[in-house]
Structure formats: C-alpha cells, structure tokens
Amino acid sequence: MLRKIVVIAGLFSVLGASALFAEAPVPVEAAAAQVAEHPGQIAEHAAAEAGEHGEALSWFTMLFNDQQQRQLRTAIASNVAAKSLKDHEDFVEQGQLTHVFMAAIAFALVLLGALVSRRVLSRDPDAGVLPARKVSVFMFFELIIGAVWNLMKNMMGEAEAKRHFPIVGTLALYIFAMNALALLPGGAPPTANLNTNIVMGLTVFLATHISGLRVQGPVGYAKHFAGPILAMAPLMIVIEVISHCVRPISLSLRLLGNMTGDHKVLDIFLGFHIPLLPLPMMALGLLVVCIQTLVFVLLSTVYLSMAVAHHDHDEGHEAHGAPGGH
Helix, strand or coil, rough: CCHHHHHHHHHHHHHHHHHHCCCCCCCCCHHHHHHHHCCHHHHEEEEHHHHHHCCCCCCHHCCCCHHHHHHHHHHHHHCCCCCCCCCCCCCHHHHHHHHHHHHHHHHHHHHHHHHHHHHHHHHCCCCCCCCCCCCCCCHHHHHEEEEHHHHHHHHHHHHHHCCCHHHHHHHHHHHHHHHHHHHCCCCCCCCCCCHHHHHHHHHHHHHHHHHHHHHHHHHHHHHHHCCCCHHHHHHHCCCHEEEEEEEHHHHHHHHHHHHHHHHHHHHHHHHCCCCCHHHHHHHHHHHHHHHHHHHHHHHHHHHHHHHHHCHHHHHHHHHHHCCCHC
C-alpha cells in the first residue's frame, strides 16, 4: 500500500510539472528602446515588475539566481516543451518553476515518510495496533491514513474503500505536505498554482468515471445520469454532464483560492516586522491547511462513492411510468 502511495504521489509531481505557466516575454528590441528613452522610470519600476511577473521569494529563488533559473528553464524547454501551456510564449524567458520545485519537496517528504513507516512495520507488524507513545513520522502517517480509511469505509464500504484508498490516501498526504510548506519561512505552497491542483482534480475525475463504468457497466452508469424520472431524462443528462465536468475545476479553484489567500495574508503580517504578530495568523494557517486537505479528500470520496453506489433507476422509471406510480 505504501508503495502505491509513493508511485501515485510521484505521478502527481510529474504531471503537475508538465503544466508550466509563463508570461509573454518582452521583445529585446522593445526593451532596449524603453531603457534608452526612460532609464529612470525603468529603474524605478524594476522591483515592481519583478514582483508582478517574476518568481516570488521562496526557497527556489534563494537557491537559484536569475541566470541559473534561466539556464534551468532552457534545459527544460529543450528536452520537454519549448512552449508553455498558458500563452504559448517562450517558456525560457519567464516560465514559473517555484510550484514544481516545492511540489518535488512535498513528494520527497511523502516518500521519506512512507519509507520510515514501512521500516517500522517491517520490524514490528503490530506497531499500528497500539497507539505510539511518542510523536513520530509513523504516528503522523498512521493518524492521516487511519482517518482517511475510516472515512472511506463508512461512505463506500470496505471493498471499494480498499480499491480506491491508494488514490485518496495519497491525495491526503500529498496535499497536506504541499499546504504545510506555506507555514515555513520561505515556503510557497504548490497548491497556490492551478497547474498542481488541476492534475489532482482530473485524477479524481477520471477515477470516478472509470470506477462507475466498472461497477455499474455502461448502461447502468448512463442511467445514473438520466435520473429516476424518465420524462426528465434529457434535462437531467445535461445537468449531470455539466456538474461532472465542473467537479475537477471546483476542486482545483477552491484549493487554489484558499491557499493563495492564506499565504498572502501571512505575507502581509510578516511584512510588518513585529515580533510575535504573525503567530495568530500562522495558527489560523495551520487550521486552513488541515481544513483544505479534508475538504479535497472528503469531496473526492463523495464523488467516488456516488459513482460506485447502485441506484434503482429501473424501478423508479417503472414506478413513475405506471398508472399508480404518481
């Protein structure tokens, strides 16, 4: 099970890194003309432009200067993709890599935790039976995995929960690790970037419909979209298709908005440079980290459980079609 969690978390990191945002670069000739005409204004607005279009201050910008970042983007563009997915402009000039770097750190943390937990269980298979006496990485993994497992088992049954647990359990660990990075000095949450979130949302979307087709079959799953009243089936199909297509977008934007807002507020309080002032916001930030992880996992579990649940649409159609069914 831990091996599946590590593999899925790695796939999230790779897929999130494949969607890189970039802004349209300024042509060299135009930039040179601006500097020649208004050198003072260019100097005054340099910092503002860097904060608006460049990489925000984070561990990534601390480790790599502008030249090294450009060399890294050049290497990525020459081997992966020469154009970004947002504006189809030159990725080398202003591609954003902070969220990829921080997501890789989150993946490394999940991998390290999985290896430590596996080592503990290999030494003592009954380690998870009794509560741990001290705080440890294994206790943290046991707490999250146990909570997610109980949630899924109560909502979709033990058999389906066991089948879908690697995906949902990985989402819980991976999202929590990425969100928690925002609480560290210089940390930037990868979930504050839409690329990271949309990959996880689409994964839940695909898993939902694949599981629905597997459990109910094509015909039964199609009846799920039609609803219980045959006369309203055309309208219900349109509504259901729209609602299902919106699900990955809502999952992504909800996580994006909350984590971006939380990180911005914490940055504002840190900017006052007053001792102990940011501590209440950091405490609220920890609450936001936990709540947003729970919301994403809970909604993912709800979507999966609804897809694999059996609905008696045939009986509903017959009842409403019969003379006494009304």
